[in-house]
Amino acid sequence: MQSLATPRTRAQRVQASRGGHSSKGPILGAIVGVAILAVLAVLLLPRLLTGTASDQASLPNQGIQVEVSIADGSGANAIASALKSAGLIANTSDFVTEVQKQRVESALKSGAYVFTVGQSIDDIIDQLESGPNSTAGKLTVPEGLTVTQTAALVEQALGISATDFEAQAKASNYVRDYPFLSGAQNDSLEGFLFPKTYDFSSMGSATADDVIRAMLNQYASDVSSLDLAGAEQTIKDRYGIDMSDYDLLTLASIVEREAVTDEQRPKVASTFFNRLKAGMMLQSDATMGYVTGGNVTADDLKKESPYNTYLNRGLTPTPICSPSVASIKAVMDPADTDYLYFYITQSDEWFSVTYDEHLQAIGQNR
Template sequence: MNINKKRLGIVGVVSIIFVLLISVFIFTFTQMGPYDKNNKEGIVVEIPQGSTTNTISDILYKNKLIKNKVVFKLSVKLSNKAQQFKAGKYLFNQTYSNKEIINDMSLGKVYNDGIKVTIPEGSTSREIVSILVDKKLGNEDNYEELISNPKEFYNDFKFLKEDDITSLEGFLYPSTYYIDENASEKEVLSTMLSKFNKIYTDELRDRQKELKMTTEQVINLASIVEKEAILDVDRPKIASVFYNRLKIGMPLQSDATIQYIFNERKQIVTYDDLKIDSPYNSYKNKGLPPTPISSPGIESIKATLYPEKTDYLYFVAKMDGGNNYSTNYEDHLKYVKEYKDERDRLNKSKNN
């Protein structure tokens, strides 16, 4: 009898523990689910840079997006995605489960509000200002004044303090932005400078130091590479040509720097244009121009920091978008003739 009672007691205790475990499981499972599966009204939350799981759970709980902070933190731990969380604004609603919220934050599915502005690679500051003004994001004169006065941004962007940076030209990184309609001109430009500062990583800065170059020199040369190249594969080769010319004191002779002189891009650079008296005329002046001539993308920046090792001094376009390269002027003239003959042949066939 005593043995049976003990057995019954053990069975009873096990049953209670089992029921408790099931209850805990059901409770936890339900707490991981949507706050309100019928409410699809959007809720925008902002996760600050460097937020801990505790901070994130507080924000989500305050906005009624999670039912239980402890359970949410458990969900994060089980997902092993805490290190992947990205700061920014997120658009959620109360139908989101813990898992869906965690996935969105780990993938960085940030909510982009504001006016969408796309700055193409190779844009000049004039073109950037035109895009912004067309979007009704500020005044042209205010932008031009700020762009010519980097000191206005010294507090937030220390790299601008380098002695040879006299303009923001080249440092307004080309990308797609979502800008608040009430943002000031300085705030808009700061957004682009922040993007550049993020893209221009410590690894790239270390490489710059290895080359014994300033940031301005890198971006200046990269801006020319950006305007001269069509295919990414050509960028490191084009950079090598310009490095080789600089090394021997040869003018860069880039049509892109000539184009920068004009308010609007010309269809073709003429021989008379090459005679223009301007510090941006790289046919008449040796070395780099006074400032960058465009905002280069990351591929042109990398190509400038990691150029191919070549002996090339010349390059000329091919009809397929690439280039022919040569080490001497005689071969260069042959490639120029090939290009002109091919261009004329194609134009003739189109007209027939």
């Protein structure tokens, strides 16, 4: 039976198969497009809004503190590798990209850091800009320590054997590189291991030689730059005493152990210079303390030793500790006094011109 519908031409059929002018085609396409965008938004929006926050949050061991060492000269890629190995970032590319975006690569500092797993990359970068926040690899050497005491401190802080450190701490090992050691006696570095806080964290594993050279470099920077020659001429003019750079260091070490405050140091130095000028013995308990390694008794002061300034005139053979810059400057520019005696406690001081005054000060305060 013949269809009642009007027959369509081929062109009309082709057009119909392509959608023709039907309104349903564009609408359906738009709906599908919107659906796809919605799915992409759900998947990508968290990353677009938080960068790599979701990656950081997915790291294992969340909240655990991890120490990482950044070597000297490390660029963004090397730092990223170290952080990735420590489990602190999910991938290196995100870190490098963020560093480049912030243009801070040259501001990232080497050293030892403590980070918390899950910490944002921005926070990690901020800390790397601020500098090391770990105490690992740091060594604080206070004023007034001997080589032996310094060696024990180095062993405690850095794990370097105290025995190895003392064996290495010989002037002959360093005099070629540090000419100021040419006057050192007994092949000793006593007095030259400069008191300061040092950071060896970027070295990974420092050696005794590394530590000693850092201390000698600091001495060269802080002491050798002082006008020691000018001070020696002033002392010659004022007291008639010839002093070498090494003599100044030696007397400064005695002042360091006798004085309690920086204000006392020039007066203590003046007292010792007045004694040297008068041909008196220094009579410093501290010099025998160098021998005993601690307290000094009346019997100790009767024992023969080149460090017993109750029995021997002049200075000790070597410094008795590493003095502070304040003590060195006090010896370079002592107070102008007539003092020949002093009695100092942790809270008070008495400087005297005569022995009777000195005995009176002791009697009143014991």
